[in-house]
Amino acid sequence: MDLREIFNVSSPNTLIHLIAAIIILIAGFILGSLLSKLTRKILNELETNKILKEQAGIRLPVEEFISKSIKYIIYIIAIIWSLNQLGLTTRILEILLITILVIMVIFIILAVKDFIPNVVAGFLIYQKGIIKKGDVIRIKTTEGKVIHMDLLETRIMTKNKEVVHIPNAYITKHELMKIS
Numbered sequence: 001m002d003l004r005e006i007f008n009v010s011s012p013n014t015l016i017h018l019i020a021a022i023i024i025l026i027a028g029f030i031l032g033s034l035l036s037k038l039t040r041k042i043l044n045e046l047e048t049n050k051i052l053k054e055q056a057g058i059r060l061p062v063e064e065f066i067s068k069s070i071k072y073i074i075y076i077i078a079i080i081w082s083l084n085q086l087g088l089t090t091r092i093l094e095i096l097l098i099t100i101l102v103i104m105v106i107f108i109i110l111a112v113k114d115f116i117p118n119v120v121a122g123f124l125i126y127q128k129g130i131i132k133k134g135d136v137i138r139i140k141t142t143e144g145k146v147i148h149m150d151l152l153e154t155r156i157m158t159k160n161k162e163v164v165h166i167p168n169a170y171i172t173k174h175e176l177m178k179i180s
Helices: 012-045 048-056 062-086 091-112 115-128 168-173
Strands: 136-139 142-149 153-157 163-167 176-178
Touching: 012 048, 012 062, 048 062, 048 115, 062 091, 091 115, 115 142, 115 168, 142 163, 153 168, 163 168
Parallel strands: none
Antiparallel strands: 136 142, 136 176, 142 153, 153 163
């Protein structure tokens, strides 16, 4: 009994498509697991959960959420490619999935266009200890004492007792001068 009889395959092309679908599925699951673990390790090295908890008061397992999201997205892509290899997907399903992905990407980009640069800059400022609460700093023409820092912004109090909110991305892009 050969493989064609086991899988009830009538042509060699069908057998090739079946083997290709299985290989795509296995490779997708392996790749999804590896990228998930790598993402989690990188986020753990950056102490994402700890920093979010301390700086923003967010007590969510962000490392786990992001790493699992990556894993399942890759799993779904592998399943769709496998089904496509077997000829089981339709053009409508592909168009629907592409439309949903494009809409999701657009919403994500619009929602985090300012958020991501400020969070990355916040991590940089926090990790490198560039400024700390109590430091007196000058950025461009704004000078004052740092009264609060979080992942998104730094607040300083000027000599005139005005509180100025400065996005962290602005701090990393412009010349910062510590006065004391």
